[in-house]
Amino acid sequence: MVTLDQAQRAITAGVKAAQGMGVKVSICVVDARGDLLAAARMDGARYFTLDVARGKAMVSATFAQPSANYAERAGSPVMQSLNQLNGGRFFFAQGAVPVAHGGNHDGAIGVSGATAQQDEEIAKAAAAALG
Amino acid sequence: MVTLDQAQRAITAGVKAAQGMGVKVSICVVDARGDLLAAARMDGARYFTLDVARGKAMVSATFAQPSANYAERAGSPVMQSLNQLNGGRFFFAQGAVPVAHGGNHDGAIGVSGATAQQDEEIAKAAAAALG
């Protein structure tokens, strides 16, 4: 299980990575069930970025894979049905990576606000800080 | 009509088949109406697999065919409307097979958690045990 301390450390690292790139993003940490543990929207990031980051993290947590792996199948009926089963909150796009401790799938970190590629890099920087 | 005893026997056989493959799945048995009779989520199977298995079984029971036969038509407006009429719980993907006794359509068994092909094989193993 990811602790709140770890989640906040991850967010701090993600914000730092985003600042280094000169971008403004939202960062969300979810548990293995896809439920939100911690979230932050950087000053100037658009209002919708936080829920997009959460939706990417839900996809990543659900499949224990980077959300990018599912971006091309986003329009598929299977993914649409899965989204519907989860209240329409999924977001099938690059920018979230799973988090694992000692082989256990522990959740995911999702980012939104920059390019999809940058979002994923920031998510990885955040995940690396999780320890 | 599938009895609870039969449904539980089917689930036991499905779990055994999944263990033989080294995969963790959820298995759902529904009646001809698509309503759930019995369900089981194996230890370690992800949270969403049970409702996905149920959604596949609903499709299979509705058409008295393997759900795989409808995977390609999943995006059609007709299938989307049918799904909507059933509360958005349908899941148009391979992994469920119908159950019949002496020519009667009696329901379906749906599986989720492994590959779609494995899911269907487990569903068949479960159906075979129904007697």
Added chain:
Amino acid sequence: MVTLDQAQRAITAGVKAAQGMGVKVSICVVDARGDLLAAARMDGARYFTLDVARGKAMVSATFAQPSANYAERAGSPVMQSLNQLNGGRFFFAQGAVPVAHGGNHDGAIGVSGATAQQDEEIAKAAAAALG
């Protein structure tokens, strides 16, 4: 965490208790998050009883209390909002009890099909068999 073996043992005990009362019910076991682990609908139990049992179990798991404690507040806006946040699947009525192991809240067992009082007694019998 409740294992599938434990959940199935609980269902078997619940079915036996229901048979002893001469009633036909559905029994659902959910984890602490409210996600379904195992379910069974007894022969002759009405189609809707399984989802009602699930909804009661979700309420009990959410509050780590018997669902009966929330029956009188079912119509309150707070409970309606909580239900809405969970896809409308909650059912605020007597008949589910929480499950705990060594002080940990581990989920709940919900029953539907008999009187609310009988439903709860069956849920307790099922929970007692969980070990």
Added chain:
Amino acid sequence: MVTLDQAQRAITAGVKAAQGMGVKVSICVVDARGDLLAAARMDGARYFTLDVARGKAMVSATFAQPSANYAERAGSPVMQSLNQLNGGRFFFAQGAVPVAHGGNHDGAIGVSGATAQQDEEIAKAAAAALG
């Protein structure tokens, strides 16, 4: 406008207040629009508390008043419609307070997980730390 730094400082103060009371809660900071700025779920707080805290903060931000002031009107058609206009995410219950700087309405802080009274006290402690 509440900055992310301020929001995180508020959450840290709220967590500390909750720890002082021996309770486990989720804390959400939203802007004047009701959109999430920052959120945290304490270790051991139940899964639904974060979205409940968010829903309370949305109510508080919308009316620039403590959410407690709207708890009794929660069932009114006007409040239900307003909730519907906002995707069903409002939560009309005590536990959120508005945040103001120099007379400007700047958002709100919502808390869930303890008693409604404690939730509000924690929200106030968090708001006080916002500076």
